[in-house]
Amino acid sequence: MDKSLLSDVPQVAIWIARVVVIFGGLVTTAALMSLAERKVSAWMQYRYGPNRVGPFGLLQPLADGLKFLFKEELIPAGANKLLFRLAPAMAAIPSMMTIAVIPIGTLVIDGDTIPLSIAPGVDLGIMYMLALGGLAVYGAILGGWASNSKYSLMGGLRASAQMISYELSLILSILVAVVLSGSLDLTKIVEAQSHGFWNVFTPFGFVAFVLFTIASFAETNRHPFDFAECEPELVGGFHTEYSAMRFALFFLGEYCAMTVMACLNVTLFLGGPSLPFLENTPWWLGIPVFLLKAAFFLFLFIWVRWTLPRFRFDQLMRLGWKVALPIALANLLVAGAWVAFTTKGG
Amino acid sequence: MLQTYAPILILAVLVAGFALASLVLSDLLGKKRRSIGKADAYESGMDPRGSARLRLSIHFYLVAVLFILFDVESIFLIPWAATVRGLSAQGLGPVMFFEVLAFVGVLALGLAYVWRKGGLEWDR
Numbered sequence: 001m002d003k004s005l006l007s008d009v010p011q012v013a014i015w016i017a018r019v020v021v022i023f024g025g026l027v028t029t030a031a032l033m034s035l036a037e038r039k040v041s042a043w044m045q046y047r048y049g050p051n052r053v054g055p056f057g058l059l060q061p062l063a064d065g066l067k068f069l070f071k072e073e074l075i076p077a078g079a080n081k082l083l084f085r086l087a088p089a090m091a092a093i094p095s096m097m098t099i100a101v102i103p104i105g106t107l108v109i110d111g112d113t114i115p116l117s118i119a120p121g122v123d124l125g126i127m128y129m130l131a132l133g134g135l136a137v138y139g140a141i142l143g144g145w146a147s148n149s150k151y152s153l154m155g156g157l158r159a160s161a162q163m164i165s166y167e168l169s170l171i172l173s174i175l176v177a178v179v180l181s182g183s184l185d186l187t188k189i190v191e192a193q194s195h196g197f198w199n200v201f202t203p204f205g206f207v208a209f210v211l212f213t214i215a216s217f218a219e220t221n222r223h224p225f226d227f228a229e230c231e232p233e234l235v236g237g238f239h240t241e242y243s244a245m246r247f248a249l250f251f252l253g254e255y256c257a258m259t260v261m262a263c264l265n266v267t268l269f270l271g272g273p274s275l276p277f278l279e280n281t282p283w284w285l286g287i288p289v290f291l292l293k294a295a296f297f298l299f300l301f302i303w304v305r306w307t308l309p310r311f312r313f314d315q316l317m318r319l320g321w322k323v324a325l326p327i328a329l330a331n332l333l334v335a336g337a338w339v340a341f342t343t344k345g346g
Numbered sequence: 347m348l349q350t351y352a353p354i355l356i357l358a359v360l361v362a363g364f365a366l367a368s369l370v371l372s373d374l375l376g377k378k379r380r381s382i383g384k385a386d387a388y389e390s391g392m393d394p395r396g397s398a399r400l401r402l403s404i405h406f407y408l409v410a411v412l413f414i415l416f417d418v419e420s421i422f423l424i425p426w427a428a429t430v431r432g433l434s435a436q437g438l439g440p441v442m443f444f445e446v447l448a449f450v451g452v453l454a455l456g457l458a459y460v461w462r463k464g465g466l467e468w469d470r
Contacts, residue, residue: 015352015356019357027364069372069375069376070376070377071372072378076386076388078397092361093361093362093365096361096364100353119357122354126424147387148387148399149388150387150389164417165413168420172423178428182429182431184424235390241387245368313468314468322461322466326454326457332423332450341439343435
């Protein structure tokens with residue numbers, strides 16, 4: 001039997017390669033999103049946007065990063081110094097860690113199938129995502145509280161109230177995908193949809209998809225739910241007092257969270273790397289298909305931000321508790337009933 | 347087990363290293379020019395008045411408590427969601443459905459109670 005190309009490569013090298021490629025891709029996406037945000041908003045407002053650094057301003061994120069590094073780091077008087085310093089890392093680390101269980105597709109090299117995911121075998125992928133995603137709220141509230149500034153405090157409180165309110169409908173809509181595929185493993189959820197029948201094609205899957213998309217906007221503090229950093233009322237919200245790289249980490253964490261949310265949405269409801277109505281999608285097509293779908297949601301984040309006005313905070317809470325939560329509960333019940341009564345023994 | 351979670355450990359080291367390195371580098375490279383007023387909290391250009399350690403609106407507390415209640419209940423739904431398809435295939439479909447119907451029913455009663463009591467009104 002012939003040895004395949006990869007059989008001599010130690011497992012650790014493959015692990016590290018996957019971590020570096022995917023984490024690098026995530027950070028690059030987040031950096032490019034900061035450019036895309038300004039470019040798209042500029043086009044929508046009939047401006048050019050950044051176009052001086054590199055072709056089409058493509059090197060702008062790099063220039064911004066360097067500038068952040070060389071700026072002065074201020075700590076406001078009376079701030080809790082330790083928490084103030086730690087909060088940006090606490091906001092950025094969990095949202096970067098959640099990418100680990102997202103299955104982006106598979107690579108076939110010389111007959112070997114390699115899942116393009118940092119940890120493809122985690123059978124509690126959903127739990128991992130929820131547990132780490134829930135930690136991100138600490139960065140916002142501790143950063144806001146530690147700054148010893150009223151704007152920051154209000155921003156941090158609003159961010160945490162909003163994130164926990166929408167986390168409920170987020171979890172309940174994720175569970176619809178779990179019910180339909182019968183597993184908490186994201187790879188298995190994708191496999192269940194790989195025959196061209198995505199979860200979004202079922203009526204309850206569609207409702208869950210819409211709820212998840214709304215909740216993902218609220219979870220990442222994006223328009224029209226960006227009360228944490230609502231400029232006219234709270235200046236910058238919980239990061240009002242932050243400068244230099246500490247501010248940049250909050251920013252990066254937010255864009256990473258958006259990227260992961262977009263990937264999770266694609267994975268749960270839109271079949272991950274598979275094409276609709278096709279029995280099997282070839283592996284080399286899977287990765288671009290996945291990235292295109294995720295890119296659409298990233299564009300949606302920007303599109304909505306520059307199109308819709310901001311809600312009021314009481315409207316946000318009403319939507320979360322009185323509309324999204326009851327619908328999500330009822331929807332989960334309907335999905336459960338359908339699966340319970342139509343699954344035949346086999 | 348180790349095989350599965352080792353890559354996550356590698357990622358954790360990389361992410362934490364990235365975050366801490368950028369914080370430390372920025373601390374080392376950034377300017378340090380202190381001046382009067384620079385360390386004041388930003389209050390739209392006015393001198394900051396009073397402490398920012400304010401008492402919070404009770405609403406935030408209420409929302410947090412409600413979240414904990416419903417979150418714990420949604421955690422109980424996770425094992426159900428993961429097993430409903432497999433157990434229904436073994437002919438336990440009706441059991442799986444009516445069990446969760448009772449559970450979600452109690453949950454919905456709780457939500458209705460909070461709603462009725464005005465616990466969900468933000469501007470009251």
